[in-house]
Amino acid sequence: MTKIGLTASLPEIDNRPDSVFVMHERSEKLIPFHRHTKGQLSYVEGGLAYITTENKTYVVPARHYFWIPQGLVHELRVGIFATALRSLYFYSADDHANEFYSKLGIYPASELLIQMINYTERWDERHLSNGDHNFEFLVAMKNMLPTLNKRSLPIxxxxxxxxxxxxxxxxxxxxxxxxxxxxxxxxxxxxxxxxxxxxxxxxxxxxxxxxxxxxxxxxxxxxxxxxxxxxxxxxxxxxxxxxxxxxxxxxxxxxxxxxxxxxx
Structure with missing residues (x-):
């Protein structure tokens, strides 16, 4: 299957509000200002990524992950060609359960989270929702995020x-x-x-x-x-x-x- 790329996939992210959309991207890209109704978990495997909102620019180093809350307008720039950006776009119906999901944050990635995110590459460019065999794995991943790190990095x-x-x-x-x-x-x-x-x-x-x-x-x-x-x-x-x-x-x-x- 030919990968269509993150920018081209933006309209697809919100097509199924109750799903998790998986997107693993390996390229140097500028994804222009956009928003989605899902929360975004992205892991920066190598190099740097830059997130720009209306009045701030955040820097995400390698082996860190970031969470972008649903509805936040942002630009995403992957800084050097070697960077792999592994992203999961989560349903937002339960985001009210924890304030973690309402704030943009950058955090160091644990080995456990890295392995879990890497495991999702087998579902690249796919939606998974309730009823899919592996959906509970993604639910568990989202639920564990607020417990992993208590402080977002001030970068x-x-x-x-x-x-x-x-x-x-x-x-x-x-x-x-x-x-x-x-x-x-x-x-x-x-x-x-x-x-x-x-x-x-x-x-x-x-x-x-x-x-x-x-x-x-x-x-x-x-x-x-x-x-x-x-x-x-x-x-x-x-x-x-x-x-x-x-x-x-x-x-x-x-x-x-x-x-x-x-x-x-």
Missing amino acids: MLPNTEHVLMQKIMKYIQDHIGQKLIIADISEHFAMSERSLSRLFQAQLHISFLQYVKTLRMITAIEMIVKTQKPIADIAFEVGYAAVASFSDTFYDFTSSRPSDLRRR
Whole structure:
């Protein structure tokens, strides 16, 4: 059977509201803004994936999974060709049973969940619903999700259409390896520190320091996945003088060490 691809399959996802639709995709793709009436569980086998909503972009590293709640408009971009995106679109009738199903979240994947998701490849591009021999397996998978991880990883950058804020964000990105303090940034853009701090909160709903830290971690994740540079070099290139400090911050964001992500 010829695979039709995730983008072409979008209309098929909601055809049977009571089913689970299985879709395993191995390609570099941009799936434009869309929504579906089912909740989406996707496992990123290798590389990176990016989820963009109206005002945020989330980064999903390899061997992590994400849940997108039903009805949420989003764009999905698979970053490099080696990435395999394994997705299951679940019926939403019982989503009210747990708040997990109502929030977008990114989580490290356990070996158990990975094996369960891989097992579903035999049903690729198929709907399974009540009465199908293997449907209870998928029901059990959905029911276990809220028990696997209690905290979604904070690997997210806010977006804005504010022109000055975009210029400031671009400046920080271009100088990510340098020492970045709010006093220097505000002086560069002829603003007071107080005004710049307020601008971050008003436009991005995040502090200056948290934005810089998050951007550094996302840049580091991309470099670890896409290059063979030593971890120490990556730490320096994203603005850390000490590898230990970089590794600790990286762990706070991803629940793994930089070397663990590299091995994956």
